Amino acid sequence: MSSPDVNRCDLLLVGGAVVTVDDARNVFDPGAVAVTGDRVTAVGPAEQFATWEADRVIDTTGMAVLPGFSDTHQHLFQYLMRGLGEGIELWPWLEGFIWPLSDVIRPADAIIGAKLAAIEAAHSGVTAILDNHYAPTDIEATLGVAASIEGVGLRGAVARGMMGDPTDIARRHNLAGEIFAYTAAEELAITRECIEERPPGTQVGVWPAPVNIIYCDQDLMRSAVALAHEFGTGWHTHCSEAENDPVYYLEEYGVRPVDWLYEEGLLGTGATLAHGIFFDDREVERVGETETGIAYCPISHEYIGLGVMRLRDLRNAGAKVGLGLDGGSGHRLDMFACMKQAVLLQRVHHKEPTASNGEEVIELATREGARYLGTEAGYLAPGRLADMAVVRLSGAHHTPLLRVVAALVYAGSPADVAYTIVGGRVILEDGKCTQVDEEAVFEEAAAHANELVAAAGFEGLLEPWRTDLAPSQ
Ligand SMILES: [Zn+2]
Structure with missing residues (x-):
């Protein structure tokens, strides 16, 4: 029986270093987090919780407890082709690899691919995903992918990729294949129906997402944003x-892409742009002024050899910058690697070790990512959603443990994640997801991947040692 002065909660995490990322950036070590229902009810030094009672107590001694990570730009279906598509530039990569895959992928492939990747995300401490799903995009596939993410226990949104009618830019660059499956009117109607099925407030919602402003029609962009505003969802592109993206856009329309979005009044609440590497000074200012979300995807930028996002300038201007893993261009859904690369890429680019740091990228992965997604998570304080990653800080790679933040960003890995918790529910523990049969998903996903390799004609990419990939310089 509990006395009146004993506090109760459903779940109590106690003993570990609690990295709150709250307004004061408190770190309580040892600390505790109390959860009731789907919310955090109390956070503080462990000693303050000595008399607390809970339905479940997790001893987090030797671990870090931090807000769950938000992965702000994904293409989960691409993980089915993990390991292929190596060493080619972006547009040839799209034309010769991703788009032929998009032509043959069926709803069942995308659905199992998303489930596989969502499992991997949970192992990485990710609690929310923005999945820019663009192949296939019929209602069955779109809602099925959302159900896959939710089935693993994660939250987030499926940003349904829309192509509409091929533009001149798309045609000129051979990007006008079967991926342009629907007219703009059909794209909007399907997206509307999917949003009605999963409106804002559902665990995994649906957002409109014209795939790329550079090769999607301007009318489709305007209509997509209007649809987002009508329902109160975010939108993505x-x-x-x-x-060359802004160069092509400028040639075609006489305006840079962000300038056009700004002048049309399309930026601001709910606007989220993936990458944003090649912005000029005015575009940076405009994205910042409107507090538009930008997904920084360092591993993707490195993998395809794209360039370096203006992290410092964008954040100083006011943009909401989250971290993203960007589908198959990373091969692995690893938010620890993403955080580390997010720092290192800025440092090598600016030739300056102060260009970014561990604290900053934890903020991007948690607090800023949640702001970008519009979820009430992202930091640990009373009233916030109880979305958390609990990371083991033991073993040779974490010894000696002198600074928790440095250990997480520079030495952490998904193998260290002991618990992933979404809305107070433990979705990963003892090295396994609790809501799905992992082995069955792995087996099914591998079978679908083999079928896709054959259907897309990718057998040539399976050479165990490729001699056609000799470095060019
Ligand atoms: Zn992408």
């Missing part, structure tokens, strides 16, 4: 990912 790729923007200025490759150096």
